[in-house]
Amino acid sequence: MNAGNTERMLGGVPPSKESRGIGSYEGEHRDRQVEIAVQLFQAMGIARDDKDKRQDWILRGFRGNPPILSGVQK
Secondary structure: OHHHHHHHHHOOOOOOOOOOOOOOOOHHHHHHHHHHHHHHHHHOOOOOOOHHHHHHHHHHHHOOOOOOOOOOOO
């Protein structure tokens, strides 16, 4: 399963949500989502325009090495 996920991701297949009824965040919730993502990537030293490092971080979960979220504060 992990290999298939990685192949699809690297092949440019857009990600799909497991829970189809949720939809996307809007308004304040979307703002919070973006704010937390910015803090997370800043804490890891990954620049917004560093697509290679961002993709590597995303693919860690597919390879069975989930990213650890700790100590990220505003």
